[in-house]
Amino acid sequence: MxxxxxxxxxxxxxxxxxxxxxxxxxxxxxxxxVPIFRGKGSMWENPEARKLASKAGPPWNTRETWEFYEWRRKLVSKCKPxxxxxxxxxxxxxxxxxxxxxxxxxxxxxxxxxxxxxxxxGNMWKGRCVRCGKIVSLPETPLKNIPPYCECGTALRPHVVQFGEPxxxxxxxxxxxxxxxxxxxxxxxxxxxxxxxxxxxxxxxxxxxxxxxxxxxxxxxxxxxxxxxxxxxxxxxxxxxxxxxxxxxxxxxxx
Ligand SMILES: [Zn+2]
The missing domain is CATH 3.40.50.1220 (TPP-binding domain)
Structure with a gap:
């Protein structure tokens, strides 16, 4: 080259x-x-990922969604630029x-x-309030609370665009x-x-x-x-x- x-x-x-x-x-x-989403070696080859992901879903601010995200966040926390x-x-x-x-x-x-x-x-190290829209930095893993909460008292969702979302x-x-x-x-x-x-x-x-x-x-x-x-x-x-x-x-x- x-x-x-x-x-x-x-x-x-x-x-x-x-x-x-x-x-x-x-x-x-x-x-x-970082575990990839597509093709050979993707994270879907891991049964735990499939199991956790199958329980995650709208409105995305549930314990189940965050359990899937915590699994991913823990893996990514070990990755360096x-x-x-x-x-x-x-x-x-x-x-x-x-x-x-x-x-x-x-x-x-x-x-x-x-x-x-x-x-x-979006960014997996942030959460977003489904009520007031506030974006909250969540750099630590494991999280203290699952799901994490906004100061307005509503559970946060991951600040990540899900498939099908704009x-x-x-x-x-x-x-x-x-x-x-x-x-x-x-x-x-x-x-x-x-x-x-x-x-x-x-x-x-x-x-x-x-x-x-x-x-x-x-x-x-x-x-x-x-x-x-x-x-x-x-x-x-x-x-x-x-x-x-x-x-x-x-x-x-x-x-
Ligand atoms: Zn809020």
């Missing part, structure tokens, strides 16, 4: 003023050991206009140090706006099958962005990408970022 060739192919001047958007999916978390997460922290510091959009609910971007993260599907319109609007402004867009570890995230790289392309895909396998998005790099996010992203920085320094010297 010759990353210099890839960067040349993009034909962009790398500088802090570029509008940059990154969309991350389950792949980046899986590299940190990887080199890809940390590279995104560096990128956020470098670019003045940088937007990180994630489909992951594990909070690993925040744990790595990313400041502004649009969490499309994404928070404020989060979605912010993400789509960023996509339409992007000049450089990275798709990292997402299979491109879950909407509306799957449309985001295509929206960026339509508005003239160069889109870079990083994924171990080809995806449905691959044919549309400006460049597509096969590999693990934790390996490719740090190297690619180093190459970008080398290019930006060359350009500074040149001009």
């Amino acid at each position: 010759n990353l210099e060739e890839f960067v040349k192919k993009l034909g962009l001047t790398i500088n802090p003023k570029l509008h940059v958007v990154v969309l991350t999916g389950a792949g980046i978390s899986a590299e940190s050991g 990887n080199a890809a997460h940390y590279t995104l922290v560096e990128m956020e510091k470098y670019f003045e206009d940088f937007c990180l959009i994630t489909q992951n609910v594990d909070g690993l971007h925040g744990k790595a140090g990313s400041k502004n993260v649009l969490e499309l599907h 994404i928070d319109p404020n989060v979605l609007t912010a993400a789509l706006t960023a996509c339409s402004r992007a000049e450089l867009f990275f798709v990292v570890g997402t299979s491109g099958v879950v909407s509306p995230a799957a449309q985001m790289p295509l929206i960026a392309l339509q508005h003239g962005a160069k889109v870079v895909e990083i994924n171990p396998n080809p995806t449905v998005l691959t044919p549309y990408m400006t460049i597509s790099i096969r590999g693990k996010a934790a390996e490719v992203l740090p190297q690619l970022w180093k190459t970008f920085l080398l290019f930006s320094q060359k350009q500074e010297v040149k001009f």
Whole structure:
């Protein structure tokens, strides 16, 4: 893999003023050991997960739902951000206009140090009141009380978008706006099958962005990408970022 060739192919001047958007999916978390939802090795292969999940359900603020979430939270609490997460922290510091959009609910971007993260599907370390809408940080596992309660006296639900539920319109609007402004867009570890995230790289392309895909396998998005790099996010992203920085320094010297 010759990353210099890839960067040349993009034909962009790398500088802090570029509008940059990154969309991350389950792949980046899986590299940190977070149990995945789809495909081989998914958490549904674990009978305990299936049993707990079968009892979780609307209105989602029940003991049964939180027992399933506590099972997941305990597993994720042992996972650490990887080199890809940390590279995104560096990128956020470098670019003045940088937007990180994630489909992951594990909070690993925040744990790595990313400041502004649009969490499309919420965050498993937060609860939301089904009555007053207050969002409460719940960083500890195990929780003292299951279900945890809001100060208004109502049981909280996990602040996570369940299958079939809509994404928070404020989060979605912010993400789509960023996509339409992007000049450089990275798709990292997402299979491109879950909407509306799957449309985001295509929206960026339509508005003239160069889109870079990083994924171990080809995806449905691959044919549309400006460049597509096969590999693990934790390996490719740090190297690619180093190459970008080398290019930006060359350009500074040149001009
Ligand atoms: Zn409340």
